[in-house]
Amino acid sequence: MSTLTRTTFPVRTRKRTLRAAVAGLVALGTVTACGGAGEPADPADFDQLETIIVQSAGGGTDVLARTILDRFVRPQTDATLVTRNDEGDAGLLGLSTVERSDPDEAVIGFVNTTTLYAQYARGEDAAVDMREMTPIAGYGRLPAVLVVNPALGVHTIEDLAALYQAQQLPIGGASPGGSSELSAHRMKADYGLSWTEYVAYDGSADLLAAIARGEVPAGAVSDTSAADALAAGTAVPILTLGSERSKEVPEVPSAVETGLPATGSGENHRLIVASSRLDPALRDRLVEIFEKALTSPEAAAWAAENAVALDYSPPADVDRLIDQMFADIDSIPGAAEILQGS
Numbered sequence: 001m002s003t004l005t006r007t008t009f010p011v012r013t014r015k016r017t018l019r020a021a022v023a024g025l026v027a028l029g030t031v032t033a034c035g036g037a038g039e040p041a042d043p044a045d046f047d048q049l050e051t052i053i054v055q056s057a058g059g060g061t062d063v064l065a066r067t068i069l070d071r072f073v074r075p076q077t078d079a080t081l082v083t084r085n086d087e088g089d090a091g092l093l094g095l096s097t098v099e100r101s102d103p104d105e106a107v108i109g110f111v112n113t114t115t116l117y118a119q120y121a122r123g124e125d126a127a128v129d130m131r132e133m134t135p136i137a138g139y140g141r142l143p144a145v146l147v148v149n150p151a152l153g154v155h156t157i158e159d160l161a162a163l164y165q166a167q168q169l170p171i172g173g174a175s176p177g178g179s180s181e182l183s184a185h186r187m188k189a190d191y192g193l194s195w196t197e198y199v200a201y202d203g204s205a206d207l208l209a210a211i212a213r214g215e216v217p218a219g220a221v222s223d224t225s226a227a228d229a230l231a232a233g234t235a236v237p238i239l240t241l242g243s244e245r246s247k248e249v250p251e252v253p254s255a256v257e258t259g260l261p262a263t264g265s266g267e268n269h270r271l272i273v274a275s276s277r278l279d280p281a282l283r284d285r286l287v288e289i290f291e292k293a294l295t296s297p298e299a300a301a302w303a304a305e306n307a308v309a310l311d312y313s314p315p316a317d318v319d320r321l322i323d324q325m326f327a328d329i330d331s332i333p334g335a336a337e338i339l340q341g342s
Helices: 015-027 060-076 088-100 114-125 157-166 178-190 204-213 223-232 280-294 297-305 315-330 335-340
Strands: 004-007 048-053 080-085 106-112 134-148 171-173 198-200 218-222 236-240 267-274
Touching: 048 060, 048 088, 060 080, 060 106, 060 134, 060 280, 060 297, 088 106, 088 114, 088 267, 106 114, 106 280, 114 178, 114 315, 114 335, 134 157, 134 178, 134 204, 134 223, 134 280, 134 315, 157 236, 171 178, 171 204, 178 198, 178 218, 178 335, 204 218, 204 223, 218 223, 223 236, 267 280, 267 315, 315 335
Parallel strands: 048 080, 048 106, 171 198, 171 218
Antiparallel strands: 004 080, 106 267, 134 218, 134 236, 134 267
């Protein structure tokens, strides 16, 4: 169900309203020019910023996105902020609304890269292609951490690979299909984990409980989801699946450090995107606003105080990341079939 909240701030100008009114007068032959020079309104001087969060209301992404907008974007603009959730079709419906917005409208989408997998599974039938959208900023990453049952005495990826080669064992995942199952196939192909069965659980909590009970020896979950189990000692982390170490478990090496290929499905990135048709001047203004908001001292202090990984990425990095993740999915045999089963 879609939810809507509205926060109103002092409005600098009502450019779009003025432009519409003038257009009507021109049609009646009453006015022949807008202002002295007859120039159109600057689209970068917008009076409303509409945000569509393509994850469900009340979840971690939703809470973080709304915090960013209210605390750190608010001081950067006088515009009215309108925010709503639309998680339909794994976020593709919300992104399609962003994509259809007018070029001179400040409409953005907060999206996780998990939506890429839904797009890949839909193929040409996907409602929107994230590769074509306009990147505004990245604002965080959630690395996946490979964890094992502590009773196994496994401490490295080499130890785990040897265990799988010696015995016929399953591997666990937080869901059927999606990035969880893709990560398992990547680890089977490139990390030496020759598992015999992928066992899908209903979320990270169920997977971690199954690892603690010994139902499966290992599985990958986000670093934040694993925090309680790691603190309780019911799971042991041995590898971060992305290209960098996790801030939650900085002592655990990344795949790249151990000489293994990084897997895009091993990290969930949080991104802000806009329509592919967005006016360049409006794009530049939005990029400026979010760079200032996400790199402000206030944002850094809040993130440190609340143990939130708030990492800014410029548009070029976001663009490159999306392309890399598609390439990573393409490199996994049977990726489309795996994702279609989710």
